[in-house]
Amino acid sequence: MKYLQTTLMFILIAFSSTMLASELNNSRSITLSDSQFVDCGSVVTTVGENIAELSGSSVQYQIRIENTGNTTSTFTIYAEDFSASGENPDGSSMENNLDFNQELLDINLNPINEEITLAPGETYDFIVKLSLPFGNEYDRWNCTEVKAINSSCPENEGRTVVFTYVPVPDGVIIGYNDYNVPLNKVANQFSDVSLFV
DSSP: OHHHHHHHHHHHHHHHHHHHHHHHHHHHHHHHHHHHHHTSOEEEEESSOSEEEOOSSEEEEEEEEEEOSSSOEEEEEEEEEOOOSSBOTTSOBGGGOOOOEEEEEOTTSOBOOSEEEEOTTOEEEEEEEEEOOTTOOSSEEEEEEEEEEETTOGGGOEEEEEEEEEOOOTTEEEEETTEEEEHHHHHHHHHTOOOOO
């Protein structure tokens, strides 16, 4: 009987040791997997200011993407209007922001492919050119989000936003016939009216 108890105890100890070793191996592989997941991604930042005033028909922002992963990866770059329940830099609501046209250019202002391949730690600078579509309103903001998505881990995307303010040009009256009409056109319109007594 004592021999049977001793044998059972050794079997139990061996089984427990095997299970413990298995759990340790599993936790080690989970840790490595988590580490690879965290290291897969990118950082997207502006080079210089991320807030500007539109002084002509377009504005440009220099953007930098960095591969923060541990392998060479291909990133798809997007630039699109971003609206949320947040605030613009002046505290106004983002819900009334304007839509802009976005264009991705290299540093020499040539159009680029939306896919960029970077080695670990490598950076790439490019330009996001934003232009105001014809007939938009003034005294409003645009918020554009720039994203870089790694096909290996799309949930780990890098992103940044840029804000552009559209001022009221000199000589423009806001709200005249619900359009943005220059003052000289308003004056010409009234001068063409004949008054009969």
